[in-house]
Amino acid sequence: MTDSVFEGLNRPIAEMMETQRSIRRLTDRPVDHSIVRRCIELGLKAPTGSNGQNWEFIVVRDAEIKARFARQYRRAWPLYRRTIDSSTPSNARMLDAVQQQIDHFESIPVIVVACLAGGRPTGPYVAKSSYYGSIYPTVQNILLAARSLDLGASLITLPLWSARRSRRILGLPRSVRPACLIALGWPAGRYGPTTRRPVDDVIHLDRWRP
Template identity: 55%
Template sequence: MPEFAEVADGLQMPLAEAMRTQRAVRRLRVDPVDDETVLELLRLAVKAPTGSNAQGWEFMVVRSPDVKHQLARLNRQAWSLYRRFARSRARGDLGQARILAAVQWQADHFEDAPVIIVACLQGRGFPSNMGRTSHYGSIFPAVQNLLLAARALGLGAALTTLPLWSRTLARRTLGLPSNVTPCAVIPLGWPVGGGYGPTSRRPVEEVTHLDRYGNRAFLGLDGRVEPS
């Protein structure tokens, strides 16, 4: 499997191309991912902004089969509850059904990912809305940087939160102190199939409002909502 030096050029990928083709890659090979690759992803992750530039992030790099197995168990527990709801919502939608098949594959092979990153934040989270927004808003930009860098290297990655359904169990699994909050779990590995590609998203004109909510002026005259 490639070492970092062999794939490093991938980081020259144009930013817009990386953004357009970054998606959840859940089917991963068991082949190793070297430390230098992981550290380069994290070096790019920590270029992200944080509230007050606090940089209260901490990253767990999980390689231990035992710890991976425990994270896999937590993921399966949450997935086994959520699956029924997700399947009934996806009924008749082929795209959704494909995603759920990939989520199932990931649940069945979670511990086989060569490395799993857990992005954490110092602090327990805040009771107030503003505090909460700023708190969690201080880790997901870094997570997205990491996902984009993984995409550029051709390394499969997917953002998951199901394994964190119990913070207490997640903290226990990782040996985290009570003032460090796990926020995202990202299995990493070389993709089984093609991996990355175009994503489908709602048209931006449909979700963009001018000045006041409901004024979807960018939909234009053909849109469903007339500009006011």
């Protein structure tokens, strides 16, 4: 693997944030481990509650393991799909892309399962918030690193529908909780700008104003 593969990591961060989105349609071109490793390494620069650094990442390439997660995803998806309004064009496109990913789940080149080790999501509200809040900054860093490298990535949770089964699939000890999956592969489509709510609609100065 030459260093030039990593040059994308020097691209302007705002442009990468503007164009990072779920890329669910992937080719079956293999993804070198050094690329996955670098994305995770950059992910680790993110904050964690009390600087616990209590993440663990399982890098899955094994076909049988992917197939077992695919089974969970296929079980969960029809239940979840019903909650999404398919009448808007953007939702309809998203639902198609999800269905396509589910149909081809076993061919995803690499799946990174982001896990939290130790602790429990219990106790006061802030403890729960800090618990799961300790994985997603890392995950977003990984998504941005992937985007910079033009590597397709999507964050998914539904394949973890049963935490008990997910643990068994990966052989995780009870102290390790799978939080989400990041599917990685070279994109069949392209990255592009995302549509989001206007920023001034979501900012409240000093206190809540409806």
